[in-house]
Amino acid sequence: MILYGVGASPYVRKTLLVLKEKGLDFEHRMVMPGDKSPEYRAISPFGKIPALTDGDFSICDSTAIITYVEAKFPAKPLLPADPAERARVIWYEEFGDTILAAQVGIIFFNRLVGPRFMGVPGDEAAAQKAVDEGLPPIFAYLESQIPASNFLVGDRLTLADVAVTAHLVNLGYVGVEVDAAKYPKLAAYLATMQARPVFVEILAAERAMFGG
Ligand SMILES: N[C@@H](CCC(=O)N[C@@H](CS)C(=O)NCC(=O)O)C(=O)O
Known part of the structure; x- marks a missing residue:
């Protein structure tokens, strides 16, 4: 998995913390907010950080990313079942x-x-x-x-x-x-x-x- 964004963004920080608290393997690539490159816009259509790729799958928005990660890697859950x-x-x-x-x-x-x-x-x-x-x-x-x-x-x-x-x-x-x-x-x-x-x-x- 690759997480895109800079940690000074609280949304990137939230996602980084979730990935690390869950003990997942991932690469962190620096992308500034508002990145206009076609490659990044293909992952995050409005240039917002964070975004995540996992093989062929890509998703942006911290809440969407965390929802994906929690469903795919249920160990060490950060969302209670109750x-x-x-x-x-x-x-x-x-x-x-x-x-x-x-x-x-x-x-x-x-x-x-x-x-x-x-x-x-x-x-x-x-x-x-x-x-x-x-x-x-x-x-x-x-x-x-x-x-x-x-x-x-x-x-x-x-x-x-x-x-x-x-x-x-x-x-x-x-x-x-x-x-x-x-x-x-x-x-x-x-x-x-x-x-x-x-x-x-x-x-x-x-x-x-x-x-x-
Ligand atoms: N709801 C989004 C908010 C993300 C967001 O607003 N990121 C800001 C940086 S803190 C951004 O990328 N802003 C650039 C822009 O709006 O062009 C999330 O949870 O990921």
Whole structure:
């Protein structure tokens, strides 16, 4: 299998983490967002990352890729079999990819991607507004949901943890920390997730890329 994309994208990071937590063999090829090559557009028609090929089969979109991988390689499942648990995992993935991503994306773009990689000045007022007004209700929600198990659903790692953490990680690159005094469960949860060997490996590779 070949996974295309760069790990700074939370959607690529989510997919990379799933493949690695499942212990699957794959090659990771760097492709930038919006790649226009006909070869990549044949796999990802709108140029979005990530995309995956497995022999003759190809698919784009992190959720579609993870659905394929879970069905084809059921060992070490990240989607629970129990209907209610599975539904809750999908909710957290959706929450991560939409509600959380919207706020993190504003900060990440204006403080890092725009100025550093696209040569456009960042809108710091917009970034700070997301920090001050966008993130607090999201952090408060997560703080209210994290159970004693320290996993969002059930008592083991699921796609819910991978998906939510994949987005939260980007805050660490743009000077936003989860305040442990205000959100003790969330701060401890994030630290625990990021200490998992697979996360440590992936984050070290990202830091090398960012030069930080
Ligand atoms: N729903 C998609 C979102 C993927 C996505 O938006 N990727 C961004 C990078 S974070 C991208 O490729 N943007 C390039 C573009 O829109 O042209 C997924 O889960 O894979």
